[in-house]
Amino acid sequence: GESVGLHLPTLSVQEGDNSIINCAYSNSASDYFIWYKQESGKGPQFIIDIRSNMDKRQGQRVTVLLNKTVKHLSLQIAATQPGDSAVYFCAESRSNDYKLSFGAGTTVTVRA
Amino acid sequence: EPEVTQTPSHQVTQMGQEVILRCVPISNHLYFYWYRQILGQKVEFLVSFYNNEISEKSEIFDDQFSVERPDGSNFTLKIRSTKLEDSAMYFCASNLQGTPGTGELFFGEGSRLTVL
Numbered sequence: 001g002e003s004v005g006l007h008l009p010t011l012s013v014q015e016g017d018n019s020i021i022n023c024a025y026s027n028s029a030s031d032y033f034i035w036y037k038q039e040s041g042k043g044p045q046f047i048i049d050i051r052s053n054m055d056k057r058q059g060q061r062v063t064v065l066l067n068k069t070v071k072h073l074s075l076q077i078a079a080t081q082p083g084d085s086a087v088y089f090c091a092e093s094r095s096n097d098y099k100l101s102f103g104a105g106t107t108v109t110v111r112a
Numbered sequence: 113e114p115e116v117t118q119t120p121s122h123q124v125t126q127m128g129q130e131v132i133l134r135c136v137p138i139s140n141h142l143y144f145y146w147y148r149q150i151l152g153q154k155v156e157f158l159v160s161f162y163n164n165e166i167s168e169k170s171e172i173f174d175d176q177f178s179v180e181r182p183d184g185s186n187f188t189l190k191i192r193s194t195k196l197e198d199s200a201m202y203f204c205a206s207n208l209q210g211t212p213g214t215g216e217l218f219f220g221e222g223s224r225l226t227v228l
Contacts, residue, residue, distance in 0.1 A: 031213070032212060032213035034212065034217075041221070041222075042221050042222070043116075043203050043205075043219030043220050043221050043222050044155060044203070044219045045219070046216050046217065046218075049216075051213070089154065089155065091155075091212075093211065093212040093213055095211065095213060096211060097168065097211060097212075098143070098145070098160035098167050098168040098210070098211055098212070099145075099157035099160065099168055099170065099212075100147075100155075100157060100212050100217065101157065102154045102155040102156070103154060104153070104154045105154060
């Protein structure tokens, strides 16, 4: 069945370093992918998205990479800050579907 | 910045009781959603709603669940007879244009439901 998952449940990173969070998806029909950040006690917050006709998209301090060949998605955070500490979820969707399918989440902890 | 608001933030109920979770989506949004997150697990889609109809629902959204837009601002999730496994954080979400690929989905801060 379809699933979206993350390779590692936790990531500890030194403040100022770059972070890379990975996600594997299995549904080749997915054509829209999103990264969400969830801080403790809050709802998911949109970070960045990418469509399947792209392989890279950049935002402010974040970059999403999509490799459709191996069904892999990654989020890169540049110069990680304490405020980046959160759980990060990838999610996928297909055209004409209303639902998002979320992965299991990676907890990022930024060390001072 | 406009936001999705949810009430209550936390509700404790006895098994078998009815629960209604309330949401006020962003005012000009047209598509509404409920998701849930069991503690420590991933966020799961429950239902989407547009034009006073369910547009899509998951296998989790069985006959015990219902949604309603009783007026121009509220969007509710009702669980008729709660079970222990309904304990979770329930997130309401909304967007303007429809399927996730058409526009950012905004989530509320969630309502934590604890069933005893």
